Amino acid sequence: MPDALKESDDMSEAERQKEIERLNELSDRQKKANVSLRGLYRWVLEFLRNCMVVAAVFYLAEKSGDWWLYGIAGIGSFALAGYCYTYIENWWPNLDVTRKGRLRGLVTIFGSVLVLQLVLAGITVGVMVTLDKIVRLEGQTTKGP
Numbered sequence: 001m002p003d004a005l006k007e008s009d010d011m012s013e014a015e016r017q018k019e020i021e022r023l024n025e026l027s028d029r030q031k032k033a034n035v036s037l038r039g040l041y042r043w044v045l046e047f048l049r050n051c052m053v054v055a056a057v058f059y060l061a062e063k064s065g066d067w068w069l070y071g072i073a074g075i076g077s078f079a080l081a082g083y084c085y086t087y088i089e090n091w092w093p094n095l096d097v098t099r100k101g102r103l104r105g106l107v108t109i110f111g112s113v114l115v116l117q118l119v120l121a122g123i124t125v126g127v128m129v130t131l132d133k134i135v136r137l138e139g140q141t142t143k144g145p
Helices: 002-064 067-091 102-142
Strands: none
Touching: 002 067, 002 102, 067 102
């Protein structure tokens, strides 16, 4: 009888240990998710800040009419779009076209290049429209009576 009690105590200790490990794993997953989300939120805030800086330089260039400021604003918008492109290129899947037939491989390459270019064009247009709207809004709010 004492052996049976000892076995049930050992099982309950093993179950307790298993439950503690499970709870620790859940806690670790939550922490990892929070760190990942924090990185995403930081990226969005940095992107918005960069949009505002480039838009402010465009606004100053528009108000002053100085070609030098237009050049700096253009370089800034180019850098902002390039920053976005680097994220898209890193997310792009690696396609193995060596094992496909010649025609199928060419279609895969052409299709992926087309989709990538459409995404990049969408980013460029999105950044430019966003910057334009910010500059126009700044211009409307600074006009006094």
